[in-house]
Amino acid sequence: xxxxxxxxxxxxxxxxxxxxxxxxxxxxSGYTGGFIKNPAYREVCQGRTGHTEGIRLDYxxxxxSYVELLEVFFATHDxxxxxxxxxxxxxxxxxxxxxxxxxQYETANQYMKSLDAAKVFENPIVTELSPLEVFxxxxxxxxxxxxxxxxxxxxxxxxxxxxxxxxTHFNEILK
Numbered sequence: 001x002x003x004x005x006x007x008x009x010x011x012x013x014x015x016x017x018x019x020x021x022x023x024x025x026x027x028x029s030g031y032t033g034g035f036i037k038n039p040a041y042r043e044v045c046q047g048r049t050g051h052t053e054g055i056r057l058d059y060x061x062x063x064x065s066y067v068e069l070l071e072v073f074f075a076t077h078d079x080x081x082x083x084x085x086x087x088x089x090x091x092x093x094x095x096x097x098x099x100x101x102x103x104q105y106e107t108a109n110q111y112m113k114s115l116d117a118a119k120v121f122e123n124p125i126v127t128e129l130s131p132l133e134v135f136x137x138x139x140x141x142x143x144x145x146x147x148x149x150x151x152x153x154x155x156x157x158x159x160x161x162x163x164x165x166x167x168t169h170f171n172e173i174l175k
Contacts, residue, residue: 001025002061004069005032005098005132007054008077009085013159014055016146017076017166022175023063028056029138029145032098033130041139047090054096056135064173066104070111072170073097076162079112080123086158096128098135105129 008014011029019027031039034051044051059069077085079095099105112125146159167174 001058002066003100004057004059004066004104005054005100005135006057006069006073007032007052007094007096007098007128008073008079009053009093009095010088010154010158011053011055011138011142012145012154013077013085013162014053014073015142015144016159017072017162018055018057018069019144019147020163020166020174021059021064021069021072021170022173023060024057025060026058029142030054030056030135031138032132032135033096033128038136041142044092047092050091051136052092052094052096053138054098054135056137066107067111068173070097070108072166072173074111074115074120074125074127075169076165078121079115079125079127080121082126094128095126096130098130098132100132105131 015027015029031044031051032054034049036049039049039051043049083091083094085093097108146155
């Protein structure tokens with residue numbers, strides 16, 4: 001098993017997307033990139049800890065590659081908005097990749113450069129690329145939030161379109 005850490009805005013959105021991919025064995029919402037130990041959701045969502053909401057995922061690289069994970073990551077959030085995803089605003093919603101080794105760093109760095117060179121996005125990518133220092137698991141009530149709360153307006157308006165995009169463009173790597 002390999003591990004990847006992504007932050008693409010609210011972790012409910014990111015978790016819902018990556019839980020649907022073949023080869024992804026486990027996805028956990030949490031907090032990373034901040035300056036206090038063991039932050040709580042209340043503190044993180046107020047932007048007082050420096051953490052971003054992210055996900056830790058374990059995947060089988062014989063079934064899905066790190067590049068495929070990057071493709072999905074960049075296709076399902078806006079990597080060009082600094083500290084913002086839709087209505088979620090603040091450093092806790094920044095776009096970030098927290099690499100676990102030099103291979104992930106090189107792959108992600110090259111991938112972002114190729115997207116910028118190809119002008120895939122109208123604006124430059126502002127996704128943070130940082131080494132993983134520590135990942136704190138979020139409280140259990142955040143696990144599978146989308147699947148358990150699909151009727152909530154947040155899920156309907158923000159997560160449903162991401163899932164639709166996923167099923168339209170990445171059907172071959174869905175569970």
